[in-house]
Amino acid sequence: MKKYGKFAALVVVIVGTLIWLATAGIKENQTYYKTIAELGQMGDQAYSKRLRVGGDICPGSIHRHGNAVDFLLMQEKLNLKVTYDGSDPLPDTFRDGSQALADGRMGHDGVFHANKVQAKCASKYEAKPGGKPAAAPVYPNKASL
């Protein structure tokens, strides 16, 4: 059984290292998904955690100054001011009206400081009426065959 002992020891070392790597400091890598409404109810906790907030980008609210980009996220009629100052360029899908996810921290000034922004691929399943000239008159009802 001695040789199996060696195998077992090696396996334990490898798996142990991986578990240590996976769990040590995991708090810093965690991001909590919150809605804008929940954000308001979090109180002081909101300032200590990394958060991910989703919503629609208010049309016309995107402003660029220097390296930062400001915009308003809207979710169920609640607005959140976001300023993005991350180093990565904003995705192509980031534009008026699209759905966006902002990762970052809540600032004491009431502005959400995002260092990462994702915008949802323009989903073809949610055709936005009026937005596209060709799509304006369509989809009153779908006839399935």
Place this chain on the structure above:
Amino acid sequence: MENIGALAILLAFCLAIYAVIGSITGKLRRNPFLIVSAERAVYGVWFLVTLAAGVLVTALLTSDFRFVYVAENSNRAMPAIYKFTAWWGGQAGSLLLWSWLLSTYAAVVIFTNRRKHRDFMPYVVAVLSTVQTFFLILNNFVAAPFEMLAVDRAITAVPDGNGLNPLLQYPAMAIHPPMLYLGYVGFAVPFAFAMGSLITRQPGDGWIHTTRRWTMVTWLFQSCGIVLGAAWAYHVLGWGGYWGWDPVENASLLPWLGGTAFLHSVMMQEKKGMMKVWNMVLVSATFFLCILGTFLTRSGIVNSVHAFASGPIGKYFVGFMAIGIAVTIYLILDRLDYLKSESQLESVISRESSFLFNNLVLLASCFAVLWGTLFPVISEAVSGEKISLDAAWFNRLMIPIGLFLLFLTGVGPLFAWRRTSTESLQRNFMWPGIASVVLVGALVAAGMRNFYALISFGFCLFVALTILVEFYKGAKQIAAKNEINFAHAVVELTHRNTRRYGGYLVHMGIVLMFIGFTGAAFNKNRVDEMKAGDSVTLGSYQLTAKATHEGENENYLWQSAEIEVSKNGESLGVLSPEERVYKASRQPTHEVALRERLNEDLYLNFAGMNDDRAVIQSYVFPLVDWIWIGALTLIFGTLVALVPSKVKREYARTQVVGITRKHATVEK
């Protein structure tokens, strides 16, 4: 026409069910006619699904905007090639592609095995047809590609469609999904053979020999798909990276990791009769990871930039996987005795043990990626809070894992079976070892302090040298013996044992890719707002803004910035990153401007205008091209390994003499 398509998939669904029932009943009742009729039904399914796919593609090519799918995924101004690729641009179409690929695979498998493996082929047919049935359920009842647009019960067309997502209007992206799907779907075949052989308790490893090439081809498609996805992200998305640990990227990586582990561990079964249970588990796990991959991409369960759609489709996938996994586990547990190992591990420093650790690490990484990807779902179920893990977490875990695998890539193939003598260790590893220590020393002296990068470069050189030495030693012998020149001898050597030397080439590809990954430790970037005449410095480059231009064509509007690049006062030419806004979808995309060189890429992105100033994001990515070169090497190596060897090999099963005869027919 739409009726033909809809009817075809409905009939295909019925036929697929018949194939399942027919082949199982035929097998149990020993009725050869029923078995053959089930096989014919599979051909029928292929014909019908092909017909349906033909209808959809015709509708796309002729811009028949009565179809909901066509109206949502195509428009008139698109080039014909993208009208065709719009087939997999949306949910319904890509699931139809899945079905079609599966039915094609099934038809090919049945045709090529029509006179082989008669005793378990019915179960292979049954398993494949069950999977086919599942996807046809989705095609028919969940994501129907043949829905029509109607106003007041009259089918009507719209004048023009929404167009294919412009991000997908790019050559690499056009073929990326079918490549990945070919990989995903292909694993159904080894899985079906494994199950067939398990159900009927086949003696020997027939299923492994039959499916070895399938597995490799499938694995090749998956590798291509992943690399194309990375290349697309790098060249098109404009965020300056090729991998971000996004759930959908992870979904494509998971089955690849499982498949890689499987490709290695089957060798243990082929040559030593070991790890039989493990191989069953691996092939099943890989198959279900493929289904999970499709599920993650298609259901939007984890928040992702790609999450295409949400809706009822998730339930179907979860149900199918739950039933499938339960049945597989039952079958394996019920037949454990038949999967008994024929030999045992002997030494920690042996080929067997290197395979074992290779598998352990691949599986651990697979599990880690799965855990990280599903963490939001898991945490929500456990604590009610939806928490995600960021890319830094993946990197912290995956970089050491990757480096350890790289190390195994170098030492594993040179360990002898059973046990390795100290003398052979010294012979094989002394010079590569010394060379890499010297390299690391030199890099430290040159001022490099990044720990992982140093380790990675050291291992890369070590592995590359061990591989080159293998080629050199073998070829020198052949050259001397047959009096041919060295280059010819290398080809001859490879041809004599394509599996081994093809495998080395694949390993070489991995080494080259690691060189490229390591370059990421030295990335540089900056963002600037530039007016004409402004100049900035990044690394050794000076970037000077010259002018901006704009224009339009029938598909999109564009605006570009003209940036002159110079190095040490010497002009290197002009780069013009461009921003496009597609008319049909009103969506902007960024065409980055790249100066690709083997040592580093200069990467410029035009992020739009801020008043009269152009926002330019500039990056330097050292060594990134080696990823693509490595990928090409990997593809070449896999193709070499697929070529039959010139010399037929019989594996000397040193230990288990009793079974050698059975294995003497290996590799026809």
